[in-house]
Amino acid sequence: MSGSWVNSAERIGADLHLELSGPGGRRAALTRALRDAVRGGRLAPGTRLPPYRSLAADLGVARNTVADAYAELVAEGWLTARQGSGTRVAERAAPSRHAGKAPGTAPPRARGPRHDLRQGTPDVSGFPRTAWLASYRRALQQAPNEVFGPGDPAGRVELREALAEYLARARGVRSTPERIVICSGFAHALRLLSEARVLRGPLAVEAYGLPHHRDLLSRAGVRTVPLPLDERGARVDLLERERGVLLTPAHQFPTGGPLHAGRRAAVVDWARARGGLIVEDDYDGEFRYDRKPVGALQGLDPERVVFVGSVSKSLSPAVRLGWMVLPERHVGEVLAVKGEREAWASVLDQLSLADFLARGSYDRHVRRMRQRYRERRDRLVAALAERAPHIEVTGVAAGLHAVLRLPPGTEAATVARAGRLGVALDGLSGFRHPRAPETVPAYDGLVVGYATPSEHAYAAALDALCTTFPNP
Ligand SMILES: Cc1ncc(COP(=O)(O)O)c(C=O)c1O
Incomplete structure (x- = not known):
């Protein structure tokens, strides 16, 4: 072993x-x-x-x-x-x-680092091995022989049916199995949408976001334009001639707030008026702690929004399964670039996830992890209040990470000091769009992935984190 x-x-x-x-x-x-x-x-x-x-x-x-x-x-x-x-x-x-x-x-x-507080990973020690194995076993036992042949590029119908039911119930997504295309995660969805020319530049993206996604789009020939953010989320009122907009409406990545209700309606109005497309990245929509869940923007207009989700935060980024809920007119275009047979997402894993969803194992797992992450979030907030009260914590109502605001000019030194103490962290500045205008303030901060350590390592990681801050 x-x-x-x-x-x-x-x-x-x-x-x-x-x-x-x-x-x-x-x-x-x-x-x-x-x-x-x-x-x-x-x-x-x-x-x-x-x-x-x-x-x-x-x-x-x-x-x-x-x-x-x-x-x-x-x-x-x-x-x-x-x-x-x-x-x-x-x-x-x-x-x-x-x-x-x-x-x-x-x-x-x-x-690796002694204390890993980088964002992006769930607590992998919480992977539901037993329940997943039970689903996998059932899926294998019940699968007809044709399952072991080439897969349908849309994805297994069992999974698309289970997702349509789950996404409607848990995220307020309006779909049918025919509008769902299975992929290997959000990054794969972006590639497919770009290649199918469903996504075209100029594409507005939030001024703070994942560099990996911006790079991927630019390599696919889609030029991105930074959209400023304020306390109500992305400034969708500034959208003009862009052909589309990529948003994280439930939990802005990485700054952490939801898109304000007025802005949700406004961006849909913009898309209708201009023929624009909205891509909704629902990367951690299940993990909401303090308020009622923020439902999917897609529910406002399924013909204008591509809703994308994956199991990367909810289960594991190693499983490589995701889904797109597409406007009807784009389903054929996306399937055309996906190819004649499934080349990305293992059909057996798809069937396993279908069983996992249908039996309520996914709900149970998400509930368990939500409780675990909420407790960690609370411990982070309490530790900072006690040991570093001058550090403001934001974006903690949801998700698997928090943003800590630092005094201006101290981010690079703090990340370096943390590294010397064995604490791996992401600085906020690395998420800023390189072409963000000066009107987008360049905040100093840390993005703390509080889900990343395993359960017993969290206390020590938190302790080490609290020693890294600059003095008030
Ligand atoms: C902002 C954001 N979107 C999407 C994802 C999911 O990416 P993928 O499904 O490609 O693993 C992540 C990471 O898990 C993320 O941080």
């Missing part, structure tokens, strides 16, 4: 590479890996080990496997277990002189 990075400690917050390999099954492999880590000094005396559940989730092993490994090492004297303070490395378990060089110990893999 391959190795895994495990964030080990409340005390040092360090990562530990555990390589579960060698003879004797997973319990023996984990026991050996932990023993080597203690003996070699990679786990310092006094270090608190992760709770069974989190370590089990990170490593993909059963909870009992972790419990048994800990118990064995307690019996051997490497670890201590005390009610209320968890399992720790024993104080006398000093590193040997051959630290890190014990025979049979695998060399450590290249390590």
Whole structure:
């Protein structure tokens, strides 16, 4: 079995590479890996080990496997277990002189940052392995043989039906299975829409957004024009001769506010009057904490809006499944560029997601993760209020990231200092459109992805974050 990075400690917050390999099954492999880590000094005396559940989730092993490994090492004297303070490395378990060089110990893999608070990733330790596996198994068992032949480029009808029902119920999207085209995610949708010439330049994009999407559009020959933002969201009142506009209406990326109701109506009016097209990026629409969900803009006019969603935030960016809900007149054009057979999204994964949706597993998973992210958001806000009250937190009513406003001129130094302390963060300035006019203020800030660390690593990441800010 391959190795895994495990964030080990409340005390040092360090990562530990555990390589579960060698003879004797997973319990023996984990026991050996932990023993080597203690003996070699990679786990310092006094270090608190992760709770069974989190370590089990990170490593993909059963909870009992972790419990048994800990118990064995307690019996051997490497670890201590005390009610209320968890399992720790024993104080006398000093590193040997051959630290890190014990025979049979695998060399450590290249390590990532100690604390990863970059935006863009959900808590991957929360992936619903059991429920997904059950859906995958059912999908495989029930699939007729034709499933294993070339796939329909529109996507499996089972998935399009399940999505039409889910998106109507959860996001207020007006669709039918015939208007849905499955793709491998939002980036793929942008490529397909550009290639089909459904999206054409000049295309207005929010003055703050993902550089990756702007680059992708420009490589596809679609010129983007920055649209200023204010406290009501994108300034759609400034749209003129653009052919389309790309928006994140539920939760502006990355600044975090919803598009104001008046602006939602105004952009639809603009599209109707000018024959323009709106692309709605609903990347994290399920994760809303403080208010009623903000429904899809698409519901206002399905003939003027392309609604795009994916499982990248809700489940995992590794699954590579997304969907477009298209105006009727564009379905054929998009399918024409997609090709004669499905070349992107695994048909088996599509069927698995269809089952996952239809059985309510997706709803249950989103609810569970929403609760987890809400708690993390609250802990972030509370930690800042206590330890860095001069830092303003914004954009926290929804999503998986927050924007922290910094004093002018301090962003680059703060990101660099954080890096030296092992905290990886995104500065806000990197999201600003390179051609944004001077009327778009260039804020100093940090985009903090509070969903990224696994559950047991979050406290240490938050602690490290709070040490990186400039003084008031
Ligand atoms: C603004 C934005 N849009 C869309 C996505 C989803 O992209 P994809 O579906 O290509 O993984 C992300 C990242 O998850 C994002 O940050």
